Amino acid sequence: MEGEAPGGQAGTSSRIENYLGFPSGLSGGDLARRAVAQAQKFGVEILTPRVVTGLRVEGQYRVLSIDGEPDVAAHTVVLSTGVSWQKLPARDAERFSGKGVYYGAARSEAVSCAGEVVYIVGAGNSAGQAALYFAQYARHVVMLVRGASLEAKMSQYLVDQIRREDHVEVLLRHEVMACRGEDRLDEIVLKDCATGEESVHEAHFLFSFIGAAPRTDWLGGVVARDARGFVKVGDQLGPDDLRGWPLERAPYPLETNVPGVFAVGDVRSTSVKRVASAVGEGSVTVSFVHQHLAGL
Numbered sequence: 001m002e003g004e005a006p007g008g009q010a011g012t013s014s015r016i017e018n019y020l021g022f023p024s025g026l027s028g029g030d031l032a033r034r035a036v037a038q039a040q041k042f043g044v045e046i047l048t049p050r051v052v053t054g055l056r057v058e059g060q061y062r063v064l065s066i067d068g069e070p071d072v073a074a075h076t077v078v079l080s081t082g083v084s085w086q087k088l089p090a091r092d093a094e095r096f097s098g099k100g101v102y103y104g105a106a107r108s109e110a111v112s113c114a115g116e117v118v119y120i121v122g123a124g125n126s127a128g129q130a131a132l133y134f135a136q137y138a139r140h141v142v143m144l145v146r147g148a149s150l151e152a153k154m155s156q157y158l159v160d161q162i163r164r165e166d167h168v169e170v171l172l173r174h175e176v177m178a179c180r181g182e183d184r185l186d187e188i189v190l191k192d193c194a195t196g197e198e199s200v201h202e203a204h205f206l207f208s209f210i211g212a213a214p215r216t217d218w219l220g221g222v223v224a225r226d227a228r229g230f231v232k233v234g235d236q237l238g239p240d241d242l243r244g245w246p247l248e249r250a251p252y253p254l255e256t257n258v259p260g261v262f263a264v265g266d267v268r269s270t271s272v273k274r275v276a277s278a279v280g281e282g283s284v285t286v287s288f289v290h291q292h293l294a295g296l
């Protein structure tokens with residue numbers, strides 16, 4: 001069940017270069033299309049758009065509430081709900097969301113960026129990829145990085161590519177303080193965190209990639225989560241989390257505090273935020289699902 005479109009975050013990536021089997025890289029959209037076709041070949045039914053809003057335990061069943069649809073009951077559930085981008089903490093940023101301020105790489109906007117200056121906020125791999133992608137269309141790309149170096153969070157191959165790009169500029173220790181405009185974004189106010197000085201810049205396109213948070217509120221009270229809302233599994237579960245654990249066996253490595261409910265990928269506490277890790281954990285979980293079903 002998928003709330004938006006199959007592919008998740010990976011589907012929004014302009015170029016994935018570190019996934020096994022694609023030495024020249026491929027676009028996230030291409031990877032998502034291939035994955036859907038492959039899953040359907042194996043008989044997977046993909047229900048989309050279906051937003052899951054609740055999980056409850058009824059005996060052997062794990063019952064999912066679906067927005068606007070009847071409940072669905074299953075013996076096992078694999079949570080792979082990932083993360084979504086945090087809102088830009090700048091004055092009036094929300095007023096311009098979709099009107100100059102975008103979350104993630106809104107690739108449909110690339111053509112409109114021709115001849116413009118594009119601002120990218122963030123310093124992770126996704127921000128780096130977006131900077132290189134928009135550099136193909138925009139007159140100039142400015143990366144706004146709060147920290148003191150690009151290397152802290154970004155893979156070195158992307159840092160090297162960015163340094164080679166003439167029209168990508170990196171402003172370290174800079175933050176967006178405010179967004180301004182009438183109907184669309186026209187200006188941003190930047191703060192140089194080293195000096196505290198603020199400056200106003202004309203800006204019509206700003207893409208934000210600052211931190212991502214899991215969307216797991218609907219699991220509260222049923223599935224144990226860490227302080228940031230990521231789902232705990234296996235030996236991350238403490239005695240308090242396992243107070244209601246009804247089985248003789250301990251939870252499997254990717255199993256939550258609810259027997260038969262697993263969590264994989266970015267939504268899992270302390271996960272490595274990569275496509276290969278999410279796919280790998282999903283594949284490992286299949287064997288635990290079989291073991292759980294065999295024990296029913």
Ligand SMILES: Cc1cc2nc3c(=O)[nH]c(=O)nc-3n(C[C@H](O)[C@H](O)[C@H](O)COP(=O)(O)OP(=O)(O)OC[C@H]3O[C@@H](n4cnc5c(N)ncnc54)[C@H](O)[C@@H]3O)c2cc1C
Nearest residue numbers: 003008009010013052081082083126265266273274275278
């Ligand atoms: C722009 C960008 C570029 C990236 N580039 C790379 C890269 O080059 N290499 C790499 O390895 N990784 C990359 N990543 C990271 C990678 O995409 C993620 O690690 C990976 O997609 C995690 O997969 P996931 O299935 O755990 O979660 P997600 O990709 O976040 O997918 C979760 C899915 O669950 C759906 N969902 C959430 N809640 C619900 C609900 N309640 N009901 C129904 N559906 C729901 C969402 O709509 C979403 O489709 C990139 C990420 C971004 C954003």
